[in-house]
Amino acid sequence: MLTVADCHNDLLMSVLAQREAGVAEPFGDFWLTELEQGGVTVQVLPIYTSEAFVQEAALRRCLLMIDEAHRLAGLFADRVAIAFTGSDIEAITASGRIALVLAIEGAEPVGRDLGVLRALYRAGIRMLSLTWNRRTMLADGVGEEDTGGRLTTLGRDVVREMEQLGMVLDVSHLSRNGFWDVVSLVEKPFVASHSSANDVFAHPRNLGDDQLVAMREADSLVCANSYGPFLGAPFTTARFVDHIEHLVGVLGENRVGLGLDFILDVYDVTDAASGDHRHPNHNLDLLENFVRPSQMATLTDVLEARFAPDLAGKVASGNLTRFLAAHL
Numbered sequence: 001m002l003t004v005a006d007c008h009n010d011l012l013m014s015v016l017a018q019r020e021a022g023v024a025e026p027f028g029d030f031w032l033t034e035l036e037q038g039g040v041t042v043q044v045l046p047i048y049t050s051e052a053f054v055q056e057a058a059l060r061r062c063l064l065m066i067d068e069a070h071r072l073a074g075l076f077a078d079r080v081a082i083a084f085t086g087s088d089i090e091a092i093t094a095s096g097r098i099a100l101v102l103a104i105e106g107a108e109p110v111g112r113d114l115g116v117l118r119a120l121y122r123a124g125i126r127m128l129s130l131t132w133n134r135r136t137m138l139a140d141g142v143g144e145e146d147t148g149g150r151l152t153t154l155g156r157d158v159v160r161e162m163e164q165l166g167m168v169l170d171v172s173h174l175s176r177n178g179f180w181d182v183v184s185l186v187e188k189p190f191v192a193s194h195s196s197a198n199d200v201f202a203h204p205r206n207l208g209d210d211q212l213v214a215m216r217e218a219d220s221l222v223c224a225n226s227y228g229p230f231l232g233a234p235f236t237t238a239r240f241v242d243h244i245e246h247l248v249g250v251l252g253e254n255r256v257g258l259g260l261d262f263i264l265d266v267y268d269v270t271d272a273a274s275g276d277h278r279h280p281n282h283n284l285d286l287l288e289n290f291v292r293p294s295q296m297a298t299l300t301d302v303l304e305a306r307f308a309p310d311l312a313g314k315v316a317s318g319n320l321t322r323f324l325a326a327h328l
Contacts, residue, residue: 002300002313005042005320006293007223007259008172008194010105012045012065014266019068027072030265032079032098038293039300041093042083042321044127044193044259045069046105059116062109066123069102082124086325093321101324103127103170103193112154114161121165126328127193128162129170130155130178151181163188168327171195172225172259173205183214189327190218194225194259196243197250201232212250221323222247223259226299228285235287237299241306244315253311257320264291 011031018026035043047065049058073082081092083099092099102124104110110117110128117128130151151159159182162169169190171179182190192215198206207215207222215222224244228235231243247256264286290298303312 001039001297002303002316003039003041004293004296004300005257005317005324006040007044007191007257007320008046008225008261009043009293010046010048010261010263010266012069013048013050015072016065016068028076032076034293035098036079038296040098040293040296041317042089042099042101042324044101044103046103046127046129046193047109047125048105049108058108059111062104062120063123066102066120066125069100070124073100083324083328084124084126086328089321089325089328101126101328103129103168105129105170105193106131106173107158110158114157117158117161117167118165121167125167126324127168127170127191129173129193130158131173131175149175150177151185156181156185159185166328168324176208176211179211180214183218186218189220189323190215191220191323192222192259194223194227194261196225196230196240197246200243200246201230203230203232205230209250212247216251216255219255221255221257221319222251223257223320226258226260226287226290227263228287231287233285235285237287237290237302240287240290240299241302244303245306248307248311248315253314254319256315257323258316260293262292 015027047062049061080098083089083101089099107130170193172192172195196206198208226240
């Protein structure tokens with residue numbers, strides 16, 4: 001089976017919530033085995049601050065999740081390690097361990113202070129998105145599309161500071177106007193950590209071909225999102241690979257990876273991304289036999305059937321691994 005590098009799994013938020021509820025070791029007892037069985041070699045761990053902690057408690061909640069990540073890396077040091085640099089990615093994966101990359105999804109923890117951004121970098125954060133679906137002090141998310149929002153002055157300052165630090169900018173969830181602000185501003189490649197193709201299925205969370213072309217010209221990376229409502233029916237890995245195939249056709253074979261966004265085991269602690277997904281009658285539209293990392297063969301088998309071996313390997317892990325090794 002192909003190895004996998006995944007640019008988006010919200011497991012940290014779930015692990016912390018379960019530990020606070022009295023579960024002894026949800027990462028070691030469940031998630032670590034899932035990742036290993038799925039052949040995951042690199043896992044980006046976004047730290048998302050839910051509505052309950054915005055604004056005042058966002059930084060505190062973020063720091064608790066960073067602390068939890070460092071605790072897990074120490075406790076399971078023979079199986080995982082946090083990557084701070086590109087060379088760390090290479091060394092950790094070469095040792096047979098999973099390289100964990102810490103990220104922030106939605107910049108509420110940064111607030112208005114570049115000093116906080118720098119402190120978060122020193123704590124291990126290596127990727128950051130300016131928004132989730134809502135508005136932040138830096139930019140508007142896709143849920144605010146009607147405002148025509150662009151990056152704020154602070155948002156522009158944060159982008160410049162991120163490039164100075166070597167923190168990767170993530171444009172998933174960002175409004176279209178904000179996206180074009182980023183394109184006009186950046187000097188380094190950036191990433192869409194978990195977004196699929198709007199020209200395959202129209203959804204505000206997907207990227208249009210004009211955006212994909214801009215990312216190709218910026219030598220940037222798009223990691224495809226497997227969440228069913230963003231893909232359109234039928235909810236299968238074959239449909240997911242339709243999106244990947246389109247992304248490869250526009251971006252080229254070296255600029256597409258995976259940002260799988262498994263929702264089943266974290267949805268109870270996340271804000272609703274597509275309707276009220278915590279309502280008992282809500283259908284999550286999960287992909288058939290592809291709801292956890294341990295089911296990765298359901299995807300990799302389709303990748304290997306659809307693409308030549310070299311391309312399948314690039315999409316599954318090679319492109320994201322090389323991008324992070326080059327830009328952390």
